[in-house]
Amino acid sequence: MGNGAGVPAGLLLDSGTEVDFFIHSYYEFKLFGTTVSINTTMVCTVIVCLAVLAMILVLRHEIMKDYDEPNTIQNIAEMLVETLDSMVEGSMGKFAPKYRNYVEMLMIFILFSNISGLFGLRPPTADFATTFGLALVTFVLIEYAWIRYNGISFVKDLFQPFPIFFPVNVISEFATPVSMSLRLFGNVLSGTIMLGLWYTLMPWFAKIGIPTFLHAYFDLFSGAIQTYVFGMLTMTFITDKYPS
Amino acid sequence: MTQITNEGLVAACSCIGAGLALIAGIGPGVGQGIAAGHGASAVGRNPGARGDITSTMLLGQAVAETTGLYGLVVALILLYANPLIGRF
Numbered sequence: 001m002g003n004g005a006g007v008p009a010g011l012l013l014d015s016g017t018e019v020d021f022f023i024h025s026y027y028e029f030k031l032f033g034t035t036v037s038i039n040t041t042m043v044c045t046v047i048v049c050l051a052v053l054a055m056i057l058v059l060r061h062e063i064m065k066d067y068d069e070p071n072t073i074q075n076i077a078e079m080l081v082e083t084l085d086s087m088v089e090g091s092m093g094k095f096a097p098k099y100r101n102y103v104e105m106l107m108i109f110i111l112f113s114n115i116s117g118l119f120g121l122r123p124p125t126a127d128f129a130t131t132f133g134l135a136l137v138t139f140v141l142i143e144y145a146w147i148r149y150n151g152i153s154f155v156k157d158l159f160q161p162f163p164i165f166f167p168v169n170v171i172s173e174f175a176t177p178v179s180m181s182l183r184l185f186g187n188v189l190s191g192t193i194m195l196g197l198w199y200t201l202m203p204w205f206a207k208i209g210i211p212t213f214l215h216a217y218f219d220l221f222s223g224a225i226q227t228y229v230f231g232m233l234t235m236t237f238i239t240d241k242y243p244s
Numbered sequence: 245m246t247q248i249t250n251e252g253l254v255a256a257c258s259c260i261g262a263g264l265a266l267i268a269g270i271g272p273g274v275g276q277g278i279a280a281g282h283g284a285s286a287v288g289r290n291p292g293a294r295g296d297i298t299s300t301m302l303l304g305q306a307v308a309e310t311t312g313l314y315g316l317v318v319a320l321i322l323l324y325a326n327p328l329i330g331r332f
Contacts, residue, residue, distance in 0.1 A: 183313060189320070
């Protein structure tokens with residue numbers, strides 16, 4: 001527990017049983033006077049992106065083959081795309097074609113990130129930088145839809161229902177990305193911490209079999225739910241901004 | 245008896261604060277339970293709308309969970325990235 005400016009590794013645990021769910025820096029270099037570090041999140045993000053890319057290339061290769069009837073992989077790909085499409089259609093209605101690509105890309109990336117804890121990676125969404133970046137893109141889309149399709153009358157919306165509500169409305173606009181990103185970050189990080197504590201502090205016989213259920217709940221179930229919630233909230237907030 | 249140092253006092257109070265921050269988990273627990281109960285009774289009245297009811301319930305529960313997660317984030321900051329340690 002240093003008295004310097006450095007972050008202490010942890011208050012509650014002695015150094016012998018170090019719980020490892022932190023972001024580590026692998027390589028540091030100077031760029032324009034600031035220190036940039038290649039850390040765990042970046043490496044895991046690249047791995048997740050490569051996994052998504054590999055999946056897409058395999059699916060494309062199978063679909064491009066000239067069969068008489070669709071094979072299994074093509075059926076799986078069509079089922080996936082149709083599920084996502086119907087989700088976007090049901091939530092956005094006539095605005096779906098414009099936002100389909102963004103929302104489906106977002107949901108696939110978040111889903112793969114969340115379940116990457118299953119394969120021993122530290123999920124990229126367990127870093128506030130990743131989730132806040134994703135929420136910022138959504139925030140820009142929300143505000144763009146608001147200004148583009150309401151014209152100057154979006155200023156009038158800020159003073160609804162009474163002019164005295166102006167600060168509240170502004171704060172609630174800016175609270176949207178913060179609450180969305182904190183929700184995803186908190187859920188994924190709590191799963192990462194629970195599994196890190198279990199793998200570090202439990203005796204060896206508790207690490208056989210029991211982590212399966214923890215992984216199933218924290219990585220698969222919670223990750224899928226949070227993916228769904230992030231996508232649904234993105235679509236709901238964007239659709240809300242269009243004039244009815 | 246040895247004296248308590250400033251750092252030790254800050255660390256002890258941070259741990260107590262982290263524990264107190266997790267009291268925020270009560271609210272989401274009650275709220276999610278109410279949402280799940282109403283979802284179950286809605287499925288009982290109208291079993292055909294099971295899919296819609298489940299997705300609406302999960303969305304509402306996830307939004308209600310946010311306040312609890314704020315408490316979790318505060319507790320984690322107090323335990324692992326404490327801004328007060330080293331200042332006194």
